[in-house]
Amino acid sequence: MENLPSVFAKNDLYDLESLPEVSKDFTHFLYKVRDKFGLDDVAYAGMNPINGAVFGYVTYDNDWKQHYTNQGYHRIDPTLHKARRSIAPVDWSRLERDEHFLAVFNDARDFGIQAQGMTIPVRGPYGDIGGLSITSGLSVRDWNKLKAEVIVNLQSVAVHVHDMVIRSDSLSNLLRTPTLSQRELEVLQWTSAGKSQQDIADILSISNRTVEVHLRSARHKLYALTTAQAVGRAISMGLIYPG
Amino acid sequence: MENLPSVFAKNDLYDLESLPEVSKDFTHFLYKVRDKFGLDDVAYAGMNPINGAVFGYVTYDNDWKQHYTNQGYHRIDPTLHKARRSIAPVDWSRLERDEHFLAVFNDARDFGIQAQGMTIPVRGPYGDIGGLSITSGLSVRDWNKLKAEVIVNLQSVAVHVHDMVIRSDSLSNLLRTPTLSQRELEVLQWTSAGKSQQDIADILSISNRTVEVHLRSARHKLYALTTAQAVGRAISMGLIYPG
DNA sequence: CTTCAACTACGGGTTTTCCCCAATAGCTCC
DNA sequence: GGAGCTATTGGGGAAAACCCGTAGTTGAAG
Numbered sequence: 001m002e003n004l005p006s007v008f009a010k011n012d013l014y015d016l017e018s019l020p021e022v023s024k025d026f027t028h029f030l031y032k033v034r035d036k037f038g039l040d041d042v043a044y045a046g047m048n049p050i051n052g053a054v055f056g057y058v059t060y061d062n063d064w065k066q067h068y069t070n071q072g073y074h075r076i077d078p079t080l081h082k083a084r085r086s087i088a089p090v091d092w093s094r095l096e097r098d099e100h101f102l103a104v105f106n107d108a109r110d111f112g113i114q115a116q117g118m119t120i121p122v123r124g125p126y127g128d129i130g131g132l133s134i135t136s137g138l139s140v141r142d143w144n145k146l147k148a149e150v151i152v153n154l155q156s157v158a159v160h161v162h163d164m165v166i167r168s169d170s171l172s173n174l175l176r177t178p179t180l181s182q183r184e185l186e187v188l189q190w191t192s193a194g195k196s197q198q199d200i201a202d203i204l205s206i207s208n209r210t211v212e213v214h215l216r217s218a219r220h221k222l223y224a225l226t227t228a229q230a231v232g233r234a235i236s237m238g239l240i241y242p243g
Numbered sequence: 244m245e246n247l248p249s250v251f252a253k254n255d256l257y258d259l260e261s262l263p264e265v266s267k268d269f270t271h272f273l274y275k276v277r278d279k280f281g282l283d284d285v286a287y288a289g290m291n292p293i294n295g296a297v298f299g300y301v302t303y304d305n306d307w308k309q310h311y312t313n314q315g316y317h318r319i320d321p322t323l324h325k326a327r328r329s330i331a332p333v334d335w336s337r338l339e340r341d342e343h344f345l346a347v348f349n350d351a352r353d354f355g356i357q358a359q360g361m362t363i364p365v366r367g368p369y370g371d372i373g374g375l376s377i378t379s380g381l382s383v384r385d386w387n388k389l390k391a392e393v394i395v396n397l398q399s400v401a402v403h404v405h406d407m408v409i410r411s412d413s414l415s416n417l418l419r420t421p422t423l424s425q426r427e428l429e430v431l432q433w434t435s436a437g438k439s440q441q442d443i444a445d446i447l448s449i450s451n452r453t454v455e456v457h458l459r460s461a462r463h464k465l466y467a468l469t470t471a472q473a474v475g476r477a478i479s480m481g482l483i484y485p486g
Numbered sequence: 487c488t489t490c491a492a493c494t495a496c497g498g499g500t501t502t503t504c505c506c507c508a509a510t511a512g513c514t515c516c
Numbered sequence: 517g518g519a520g521c522t523a524t525t526g527g528g529g530a531a532a533a534c535c536c537g538t539a540g541t542t543g544a545a546g
Binding site for chain 4: 214
């Protein structure tokens with residue numbers, strides 16, 4: 001692992017909270033992963049639960065990247081589709097040969113992308129989901145061998161990348177979002193847990209009118225029309241947790 | 244890895260769909276993991292985010308297991324709590340020393356459980372959450388060394404165990420996401436977008452009473468007390484998007 | 487053919503939320 | 517010391533949500 005960035009140092013791999021501002025150049029990071037493990041291409045796709053947008057970092061050629069984006073393939077890409085429904089890594093050879101598969105993979109082949117690969121899904125606490133994909137042009141035999149060797153490491157890489165991306169994303173959001181006061185967060189958190197205003201008033205030993213004020217204030221700060229919307233936004237922004 | 248069950252065979256680790264009915268004796272599997280990696284104890288806890296149910300397989304003594312269950316510690320266990328909110332593994336030394344922490348860890352100490360450990364969170368596509376915890380009584384120095392050595396493998400073990408558990412029939416019922424109907428999702432989605440019941444009725448060209456029925460039904464399926472809670476859960480499970 | 491889930495709709499009544507209003511106290515920052 | 521923010525409490529009233537029912541249609545599954 002000596003050639004990889006410091007985030008790969010064993011002691012730091014899971015110790016992300018203490019990391020300094022490590023390379024936010026995720027693409028560069030993926031190149032490192034690709035070279036280290038002898039892969040053809042490495043790609044990460046993440047979905048922002050806030051706006052449903054799909055974004056990614058890839059080592060693919062710009063041509064394919066462009067084509068993929070232009071065609072809106074992220075909407076039908078069977079690798080993403082399947083990864084969304086799986087816990088364990090998905091080998092592409094398992095994918096159903098439906099029209100979507102053919103559309104994407106035939107095009108990919110024309111752009112010189114290997115059809116052999118797999119996707120490792122990762123999930124976070126806010127409904128966020130990511131997928132780390134790798135491709136290889138090795139023979140089936142060698143590919144299976146390579147998979148066996150790198151699968152364990154890639155599982156960690158996937159978690160790591162996703163964690164970094166989500167952190168940087170929610171961090172930037174945090175800077176843009178009005179900071180909710182402690183009380184507002186508390187009230188919103190309890191609301192997310194299914195409590196009524198009166199319940200929360202009892203829990204916090206304050207008046208139900210005060211609870212209402214905090215909720216109203218939270219709604220305003222989140223530009224939410226209803227409390228339900230405010231709860232949804234707060235959760236997706238990582239301000240509170242689903243109860 | 245030669246001493247571990249076949250599920251550990253490299254080629255099969257991620258290739259779960261082709262696995263026969265492998266050992267459903269998860270506890271036995273955890274013992275293997277413990278011995279293989281030189282740990283004191285290994286525990287897996289699965290959580291149903293919808294109804295809050297927690298179940299687990301552990302290598303702990305029966306005494307501690309009993310006590311833990313009787314005390315309802317799964318409701319306040321800070322390791323589970325933190326793991327629910329994290330993507331990356333959580334070292335227990337990072338946990339806040341609050342009352343819950345003290346309650347659980349002081350008792351654990353009395354039962355001879357090591358206070359040093361970490362929990363690796365895993366998530367599945369249905370909002371299901373699992374956590375693989377390990378403990379060790381090594382010196383801080385050796386513990387850090389051990390962590391570094393096993394973290395990558397344990398990440399895979401965690402995914403694997405969680406996948407096995409979710410796939411197993413007995414528990415899939417407990418965790419299976421209630422399938423919300425199309426209408427329920429639509430109504431919930433609009434609610435998340437800040438629309439009132441009447442708004443949604445107009446948008447979907449149906450009666451406001453019908454909208455209410457769908458919302459009620461969605462709440463029931465999500466075991467939510469309020470619509471706000473239902474929206475939060477649906478978002479965190481990726482069923483709908485925040486509006 | 488029966489059963490069941492989903493979608494649709496309505497009534498009556500209770501509870502809760504939401505909105506606009508006003509007011510006091512503490513705290514920090516300039 | 518005042519300006520501004522936060523936390524707190526309150527009233528009154530309108531609006532919305534929620535609960536407990538009933539009930540018809542459709543389509544799929546058994």
